[in-house]
Amino acid sequence: MTIPIILGWSGGKDSALALNSLLADSRYEVVCLLTTLTRDFDRISMHGVRRNLLLRQAEVVELPLEEVWIHQGAGNAEYEAAMLKSIGPFRECGVTTMAFGDLFLEDIRDYREKMLRQLDMKCLFPIWGLDTTELAAEFVTKGFKAKTCCIDTRKLPESFCGRDLTSDFFNDLPAGVDPCGENGEFHTFVFDSPDFREPIEITAGEQRRDDPFLFCDLASRS
Numbered sequence: 001m002t003i004p005i006i007l008g009w010s011g012g013k014d015s016a017l018a019l020n021s022l023l024a025d026s027r028y029e030v031v032c033l034l035t036t037l038t039r040d041f042d043r044i045s046m047h048g049v050r051r052n053l054l055l056r057q058a059e060v061v062e063l064p065l066e067e068v069w070i071h072q073g074a075g076n077a078e079y080e081a082a083m084l085k086s087i088g089p090f091r092e093c094g095v096t097t098m099a100f101g102d103l104f105l106e107d108i109r110d111y112r113e114k115m116l117r118q119l120d121m122k123c124l125f126p127i128w129g130l131d132t133t134e135l136a137a138e139f140v141t142k143g144f145k146a147k148t149c150c151i152d153t154r155k156l157p158e159s160f161c162g163r164d165l166t167s168d169f170f171n172d173l174p175a176g177v178d179p180c181g182e183n184g185e186f187h188t189f190v191f192d193s194p195d196f197r198e199p200i201e202i203t204a205g206e207q208r209r210d211d212p213f214l215f216c217d218l219a220s221r222s
Contacts, residue, residue, distance in 0.1 A: 002029040005124065006066070006090055006098040008112075009033035011049050011057055012188040013139060013146050013165065014101030014127065014180060019061070020142070020195055021126040022099060028124075031095060032064045033057075034086065036079070040072040047187045048215045049149050053202065056220065060196040066090075080115055091119045099124040103132060103182045136170045136179035145192035147204060147218060154212045155185045162204040162216035189218055 005028050009015045022028045035054055036045040043050055051067075058065035068086045070078055087098065098116055102108050102125055113123045127135065139146075146165045151158070155177055163169050165188060170179055177185045192199040201221035208215045 003027055003097055004029050004031045004095045006030075006032050006034050006087065006095060008098060008100045009035045009057075009065075010047055010101070010187070011035065011044055011054055011190065012047060012101075012149075013144070013190060014103065014182075016101075016144055016146070016190040016193050016195070017135065017139065018099055018101035018126045020144075020193070023195055025126075028099075030063060030099075032066050032090065033061070034066040034068060034098070036068045036070060036083070038072055038074075039069045045070060047149050047189065048208075049189050049218060050220075053189065053200065053218060053220060056200050057190070057196075060198055060200060061193070062197060083115065084118060087116075087119060087121070091121055096120070097122045097124050099126055101125075101127060103127060103135075103180055104129060105182060132178055132180040132182060136165075137167075139165065140167050140170070143192070143194050144190060145199070146188040146190040147202065148186045148216065149189045149218055150187040150213055150215045152185050152212055153209075153214050155183075158207075158214055160186060161207055161214045 007019055007030050022030050037051060038045045044054055066086050068082045070082050100112055116123055148161055148163050151161045191202050202218050203221055205217040205219050
């Protein structure tokens, strides 16, 4: 009997790697992707990616999507209330586990586990503790494709905004930057994956600064 899983889905690299790991494991069945969006902008929270691109990801990966809406500048209380409200019905239907693509930040892991204990649910971290240099190389060799949608300009030059995550991208990262951006150095949008039915055609548009962050406005070509 498989364990039903909700996957916290940001649309980025680590979420896609976590999904790939779960789909390859016969113990689990991913029943839904869950994404937090900012109501004021109609975009994925933190990453700033347009909602229509998120919907396209769910379409090509052929999984249901649960949208969690919060307001701009929402604090932990609003975020947790919205998350628990969205997850609650799944818990009532017998889903007791939620997975996340976190890699090594203990405080984030502890926060997620504490939040889900309110629903008597467990957390699963399928790529936790993996070497991020090796994981970045695996991302390329397995055929994942992504583009940076946000960078922290305190840690990366502006030229990294809107770049594809190729081998050259990872080789060009400055010393001290985590290869998977786990410390918030960069965020990504995955437009192709071994688990996608087909690639998502995107273009990199205007860049917007919200110091210290620089966002690249990705859009669909179709």
